Amino acid sequence: GAGVSQSPRYKVAKRGQDVALRCDPISGHVSLFWYQQALGQGPEFLTYFQNEAQLDKSGLPSDRFFAERPEGSVSTLKIQRTQQEDSAVYLCASSSRHSTDTQYFGPGTRLTVL
């Protein structure tokens, strides 16, 4: 079956622009995670959804970052007024039923803020 997909794969934004990154989890997966991976580093947790409920947003770096999953399937990570330090790869992962099940990652969206 299809894995986790993310779009766009690459995004270039001018500083100050708003961006929206999309994640399509594996069909039927209940849990969805967003991670941010800076160059040369490991992924860092941003936020977690169980169905449509955002249960943990402790990793979001500022109030410019906002995530939603209104119907419990597709999720969107929005970054307002992008800054150069937001440049990173944004990874989405889903797991089947519980948040402790194995997480399957999408290919990521590489965001470059100029």
Add this chain to the structure above:
Amino acid sequence: DQQVKQNSPSLSVQEGRISILNCDYTNSMFDYFLWYKKYPAEGPTFLISISSIKDKNEDGRFTVFLNKSAKHLSLHIVPSQPGDSAVYFCAARAEGGKLIFGQGTELSVKP
């Protein structure tokens, strides 16, 4: 502070030999650990995991060892193959299921 550390940014091994990737953690509350493999321009792929109630888990050529007293785990790949060349991330599962990753080790297996 880095709760999961991979102190070797890179490792080069000859094909057919053993690759040993190391990982240290600081939080004794972590009870589940995972290794992910990542190729360029792809997302991390789950490789193998281990619960803190075990000290070893094996899956084909891949074995993970856990030393709880030392807060250390390692991934052994035997025999190493050129297709194993990738970045390997160690991760600990924290509260709510989120993963805390190390910085990664880039493995290069030379033919």
